[in-house]
Amino acid sequence: MVDDHIKRKVLLLGDGAVGKTSLIRRFVVDKFSDDYITTIGTKVTKKDLRVEYPDRAVDLTFMIWDVLGQKGYKNIQESAFVGGKGALLVYDVTRADTIRSLTDYWLRNLGKVLGSIPFVLVGNKIDLVDDRTQGEETLEYLKESLGVRGFLSSAKTGESVEACFLQLARDIVAKADTRLGRHQGPEEEAPTLIAVADQIVTDFCDLMGGQEAAMPIVRQQMSRAGVDVNSPTLQGLRLAVEYLADAESSFRNADEVEATKLRRLGWIKEAS
Amino acid sequence: MHDSGMLIRHWSTRDGIVRDTDIMSGMFIVLQEFVRDSFNDRKNNLERLRFGSRQVALVRGDRTVLAAVLRGRYLNGLPAKLRDAVGDFERHYGGVLKDWSGNPDAFPSVDVVAWRFMKGKPTDVAS
Numbered sequence: 181m182v183d184d185h186i187k188r189k190v191l192l193l194g195d196g197a198v199g200k201t202s203l204i205r206r207f208v209v210d211k212f213s214d215d216y217i218t219t220i221g222t223k224v225t226k227k228d229l230r231v232e233y234p235d236r237a238v239d240l241t242f243m244i245w246d247v248l249g250q251k252g253y254k255n256i257q258e259s260a261f262v263g264g265k266g267a268l269l270v271y272d273v274t275r276a277d278t279i280r281s282l283t284d285y286w287l288r289n290l291g292k293v294l295g296s297i298p299f300v301l302v303g304n305k306i307d308l309v310d311d312r313t314q315g316e317e318t319l320e321y322l323k324e325s326l327g328v329r330g331f332l333s334s335a336k337t338g339e340s341v342e343a344c345f346l347q348l349a350r351d352i353v354a355k356a357d358t359r360l361g362r363h364q365g366p367e368e369e370a371p372t373l374i375a376v377a378d379q380i381v382t383d384f385c386d387l388m389g390g391q392e393a394a395m396p397i398v399r400q401q402m403s404r405a406g407v408d409v410n411s412p413t414l415q416g417l418r419l420a421v422e423y424l425a426d427a428e429s430s431f432r433n434a435d436e437v438e439a440t441k442l443r444r445l446g447w448i449k450e451a452s
Numbered sequence: 453m454h455d456s457g458m459l460i461r462h463w464s465t466r467d468g469i470v471r472d473t474d475i476m477s478g479m480f481i482v483l484q485e486f487v488r489d490s491f492n493d494r495k496n497n498l499e500r501l502r503f504g505s506r507q508v509a510l511v512r513g514d515r516t517v518l519a520a521v522l523r524g525r526y527l528n529g530l531p532a533k534l535r536d537a538v539g540d541f542e543r544h545y546g547g548v549l550k551d552w553s554g555n556p557d558a559f560p561s562v563d564v565v566a567w568r569f570m571k572g573k574p575t576d577v578a579s
Contacts, residue, residue, distance in 0.1 A: 224478030263456020
């Protein structure tokens with residue numbers, strides 16, 4: 181555990197009408213009116229969640245600040261940023277102007293108040309496009325240029341909504357771990373097998389759309405491969421990658437499964 | 453409350469606040485900022501709210517806000533006492549407050565604040 185229980189303020193940012201409030205309604209049990217956002221600029225909600233790793237689980241409480249997206253309310257927006265420890269930056273995949281705003285407005289203003297904090301990109305309303313290819317390419321470009329994780333989501337169907345928040349939770353826990361010196365320092369060249377196991381699990385969870393669905397499969401396949409998560413072996417991890425690929429083959433095409441498997445085997449090779 | 457809106461500690465001698473205190477804390481700060489922004493005045497603060505027979509006295513320090521919810525019409529010098537308490541708290545925990553992560557355990561002696569104002573032991577202490 182990083183702490184017994186971590187509580188963090190996180191921000192939900194992006195232009196007006198990109199679907200921030202709808203995303204949050206998918207994620208939290210909400211008892212308060214959304215009118216707060218238009219009347220006083222911000223609404224605060226709360227969500228308890230658990231991030232599972234192969235060797236531990238971390239409980240978090242997110243205090244989620246859904247901030248008015250309309251530009252021109254800079255004072256209210258910037259005062260809402262204070263104390264934020266992470267952010268979801270949301271854009272609408274059908275509106276290019278909302279993508280430009282991420283860098284030109286939101287990230288710039290966020291950086292002025294908070295410096296560098298973990299954030300995750302969310303391309304929302306993916307249910308409205310017929311061909312996902314362009315959305316995927318744009319997201320890949322943004323992820324690469326900003327060096328962060330991102331998801332295509334739909335508040336309407338629920339696609340990747342939980343995954344976005346869980347990824348942010350993982351990034352925040354990782355930052356807390358680093359602060360407490362729990363990770364290997366930069367002088368450590370090769371990642372440890374525990375770190376590789378964690379990376380594989382995270383990758384699998386992302387593909388499955390969240391930990392809730394993925395972790396039971398992960399536990400089952402890790403156990404089947406004889407992997408002790410506190411002290412994984414090369415052989416055990418290789419076997420686990422094979423078993424996870426088998427599990428994935430029921431919902432992904434063979435080429436994708438093979439590519440994912442090779443990527444994961446590459447991580448193991450790097451650590452060996 | 454921290455000025456980020458994160459709740460540091462909540463004490464109650466009776467069932468006064470019915471909703472989630474973490475969210476109440478955040479929304480108090482949002483309201484405070486909204487009023488300051490509306491009047492274009494960053495120096496002054498929202499100091500009092502009244503709702504039926506209840507009122508809320510708010511005192512803002514450099515990084516924290518102490519709010520007291522009470523019944524009755526008169527404050528009887530309460531704001532000055534709240535200001536003293538905020539001042540003492542911030543002097544003691546100034547270093548922690550500057551970059552507080554949100555962990556309430558960072559303030560082990562925070563309950564001293566409650567002992568100043570509440571007779572007997574608070575029946576519901578939460579953070």
